[in-house]
Amino acid sequence: MAEEVKLLKTWSSLFGLRIVWALKLKGIQFDSIDEDLANKSPLLLQYNPVYKKVPVLVHNGKSISESLVILEYIDETWRQNPLLCQDPYEKAMARFWAKFGDDKVLSSIWSVFIKQGKEQEEALEVAMENLKLLEENLKGKKFFGGEKIGFLDLALGWLANLICVLEELSDIKIIDKERFPLLLGWMQEFSQAPIINESWPPHDKLLTKFQIIRENQLKLAAAQPT
Ligand SMILES: N[C@@H](CCC(=O)N[C@@H](CS)C(=O)NCC(=O)O)C(=O)O
Numbered sequence: 001m002a003e004e005v006k007l008l009k010t011w012s013s014l015f016g017l018r019i020v021w022a023l024k025l026k027g028i029q030f031d032s033i034d035e036d037l038a039n040k041s042p043l044l045l046q047y048n049p050v051y052k053k054v055p056v057l058v059h060n061g062k063s064i065s066e067s068l069v070i071l072e073y074i075d076e077t078w079r080q081n082p083l084l085c086q087d088p089y090e091k092a093m094a095r096f097w098a099k100f101g102d103d104k105v106l107s108s109i110w111s112v113f114i115k116q117g118k119e120q121e122e123a124l125e126v127a128m129e130n131l132k133l134l135e136e137n138l139k140g141k142k143f144f145g146g147e148k149i150g151f152l153d154l155a156l157g158w159l160a161n162l163i164c165v166l167e168e169l170s171d172i173k174i175i176d177k178e179r180f181p182l183l184l185g186w187m188q189e190f191s192q193a194p195i196i197n198e199s200w201p202p203h204d205k206l207l208t209k210f211q212i213i214r215e216n217q218l219k220l221a222a223a224q225p226t
Pocket residue numbers: 010012013014015037052053054055065066067068
């Protein structure tokens with residue numbers, strides 16, 4: 001019996017992209033359903049009633065949400081091209097740094113992007129500290145997963161693309177060659193890998209989307225009482 005694999009995502013969701021990459025790396029055919037988050041479909045509300053967010057993977061009628069959880073589900077369901085090592089410690093470390101990426105790196109870089117003046121300078125310092133830890137992580141390795149793209153590469157993959165968009169819009173260089181040579185090398189290596197490269201959302205469309213978000217956030221901040 002043919003398997004049913006459906007992915008609810010949006011064209012720009014960096015969390016959704018993790019799942020697209022994982023399914024492609026595993027060679028799994030899937031149907032992609034693009035959601036309009038301003039008008040969430042009954043399907044999304046049915047399949048992710050808790051968070052009502054994308055991505056959601058639907059496998060033979062069963063739904064899984066939260067992108068890092070989905071990545072692990074995919075890795076355990078389709079064993080080819082493993083994303084996580086078998087070694088329990090290595091596995092724990094990959095999960096730890098993936099969570100760090102979401103909790104600390106993403107939020108600090110986002111703050112640099114939507115803040116100004118002193119607040120932005122402070123956010124930049126925090127972002128640099130976080131990125132230094134990722135730089136350390138890459139010592140002696142081509143990918144975070146070692147010689148091959150693995151779980152942590154997919155979890156941090158947004159960085160390889162979004163950072164360029166955010167740098168372009170804010171006019172701030174966050175990842176430079178002097179401070180982050182390994183991270184920069186990884187960004188190039190990762191984003192040019194065929195399966196990764198073919199799935200990036202259009203750069204111009206991302207620029208427009210994030211420019212609007214930034215302008216709205218800056219306007220909101222300016223309207224806040226001091
Ligand atoms: N922690 C979630 C984050 C997912 C997420 O934030 N998705 C956004 C799109 S990029 C969303 O669906 N937002 C809709 C909303 O917040 O209502 C994951 O890793 O899957």
